[in-house]
Amino acid sequence: MTQSRYSLTIAGLVALVAVLFLASLLTGPAAMGAGQSLAALFGRGDEMLVLIMRELRLPRAILGLFVGAALGMSGAVMQGFLRNPLAEPGLIGTSASASLGAVLAIHTGLSAAWALALPVAALAGAALSVVLVLMLAGPRGGALALILAGIAISALAGACTSLVLNLSPNPFAANEIVFWMLGSLADRSMLHVWIAAPLMALGFAALWPTRRALEALTLGEDAAASVGVHMGRLRLMLIAGIAALIGGATAVAGSVGFVGLVVPHVLRRAVDASPARLVPASALGGAAVVLAADIAVRVIAPGRDLKLGVLTALVGAPFFLHLILKTRREGL
Amino acid sequence: MVARLGLILGLIVGLAQHAAAQPPRRVLSMNLCTDQLALMLAAPGQLVSVSALAADPSSSAMAKEAAPLPANHGLTEEIYLMQPDLVVAGAWSSPETIRLLQRLNIPVEVFPVENDLAGIRANILRMGKVLGRDAEAQRLIARFDADLALLSDPAPGPRPRAALYAVNGYSSGHNSLAGQIIALAGFDNIADELGLPAGGILALERLLIADPDLLVEGRRYPGAARGQELLEHPALKALGQDKSTVVMSDPDWVCGTPYILRAVAQMREARLALQEGP
Structure with a gap:
């Protein structure tokens, strides 16, 4: 594969994300013209329109971009590190554990006392689950052990989340179970962007330098070690980076499944199966998928707060089945 | 034969009328809204239990009046053990519970949700009727209408x-x-x-x-x-x-x-x- 084709792929994805970001800004129940909306975004026009664009649509679009990029990047890195196509934050319980951390922070009142408690608790939940999965599935991450560990952690975290919400004195808390399991970007504000963005930035920064090591790992751990990859440090960076990305994303948007699974698979051929090149491509691809899904929930059922996870699962689950058939054919 | 059937029918109807004429003595309410209507209209000692929400001041306007009464949580067993001879329930009460109570021969009166003034008046009248407190219900409605009239002044100018x-x-x-x-x-x-x-x-x-x-x-x-x-x-x-x-x-x-x-x-x-x- 030539460098130029890779650049072309990345440029195409950037353009796609930019178009979807703009479309996300222009989609909403308040019928406003495109020109009018963009003028309002820059502070011109009716006060209410300015408020809608800046306080409702802009945070929603930004979060769609960030959450999608976080999910796509985590999926690509996990699959590269474990050399297992089934690794994904949703499947191995990272998202569910991050949800549990977030729910605990909200319902103990910790997040009301200190705004950063929410993402930090989500990060702690995510980190704990990644450590558990790596321990249970082993460094090589055999498919069966990985999936079993993931199912167990997901189920346990989901049950604890539901328990906390059911015990809440607030009659509306139990409804939230849906949000934490399927994710949504409805009615988020700039506050949520500020809560999640610093953590996600740290996550991106931690995962970005692992690309070279992931590339080396395709030759096996010994070969990687011989070219100077320090496995212990790589594992630590990976846990910290993924926990920060998924913790930040889940704290503000709930757990959105399948993005981290599907996106790296779709893009793998376009980057000639290079794990290093897959990382940025998947981040962009994830952002495009979540932005598109978030536009679709608003177009399909306006005003109903259809959850993001519903759409990603509708697309992702059949893809997952296809993956099973493919792995079986290949006799893995 | 026909005459004897008529006699039996007459007896049954007579019994039924007799039963209807006797107001219920142990009334249990299992819905926040019927709780409050029953509290307003029931004779002293006639209401034996209200729902647990009735004593919660954040939901109920009559928490103080409801506090001394035993609370129920809308569970069939619990209600049956209180031996009511009439259960009043709301449209949102669990249909399973209501069906079970009816199978246990406890009469259940289900009150619809009130969405307007006519609905409120109809429910007050009906509560008066099932409790055998028609006069009290009429008085309550008269007072309600008089209080409402005091508040009904047409808005000057366009309505906000x-x-x-x-x-x-x-x-x-x-x-x-x-x-x-x-x-x-x-x-x-x-x-x-x-x-x-x-x-x-x-x-x-x-x-x-x-x-x-x-x-x-x-x-x-x-x-x-x-x-x-x-x-x-x-x-x-x-x-x-x-x-x-x-x-x-x-x-x-x-x-x-x-x-x-x-x-x-x-x-x-x-x-x-x-x-x-x-």
Whole structure:
């Protein structure tokens, strides 16, 4: 594969994300013209329109971009590190554990006392689950052990989340179970962007330098070690980076499944199966998928707060089945 | 043969009439709204239990009156053991429980949800009838109508526009009790303008565009919930900044009892303040 084709792929994805970001800004129940909306975004026009664009649509679009990029990047890195196509934050319980951390922070009142408690608790939940999965599935991450560990952690975290919400004195808390399991970007504000963005930035920064090591790992751990990859440090960076990305994303948007699974698979051929090149491509691809899904929930059922996870699962689950058939054919 | 059948029929009808003539002596209510109607109308000692919510001052307008009575939680076993000879229930009560109680030969009276004044009057009359307290029910309605008349002054000039906005962005139109309350107080309702006569989820964007004169917010419950977080959204705060905001206090807004007049009075005050203001 030539460098130029890779650049072309990345440029195409950037353009796609930019178009979807703009479309996300222009989609909403308040019928406003495109020109009018963009003028309002820059502070011109009716006060209410300015408020809608800046306080409702802009945070929603930004979060769609960030959450999608976080999910796509985590999926690509996990699959590269474990050399297992089934690794994904949703499947191995990272998202569910991050949800549990977030729910605990909200319902103990910790997040009301200190705004950063929410993402930090989500990060702690995510980190704990990644450590558990790596321990249970082993460094090589055999498919069966990985999936079993993931199912167990997901189920346990989901049950604890539901328990906390059911015990809440607030009659509306139990409804939230849906949000934490399927994710949504409805009615988020700039506050949520500020809560999640610093953590996600740290996550991106931690995962970005692992690309070279992931590339080396395709030759096996010994070969990687011989070219100077320090496995212990790589594992630590990976846990910290993924926990920060998924913790930040889940704290503000709930757990959105399948993005981290599907996106790296779709893009793998376009980057000639290079794990290093897959990382940025998947981040962009994830952002495009979540932005598109978030536009679709608003177009399909306006005003109903259809959850993001519903759409990603509708697309992702059949893809997952296809993956099973493919792995079986290949006799893995 | 025919004569004997007639005799038996006559006996049964006679028995039934006799039974109807005797007011029930152990009445149990399993719904917050029937609790309050029964508390207002029942004879001393006639009501043996009310639902657990009736004694909760954050939901019930008659928490003090309900406190001394044993509470039930709408469970079939629990209700059966209290041996009521009449159970009054609401339209939202569990149909399974009601069916089971009827199979256990306990008569159950299900009261519909009151969505307007006619519904409130009908439920008061019906509660009076099933408790054998018709005169008390008539008196209650007469007082309700007199109090209502005191609050009904036609709004001078155009009616201001109000929006009801509760947890999860739920708004109510005129086909709901809350909608009737703000209509009686002299407001037009944003939800009706936006095609939600019975109520539904109103997107925050549409609320901002509609730009109501008064924002009537749902009350906050203890503990956290995402749906409640919406009421703290910066955009909603910005809308409420230069407007009057009223918070619905559940006890007066939830059930179709004469207590809704307190909510009507509160909203009427808000309207008068708006119309006197700049």
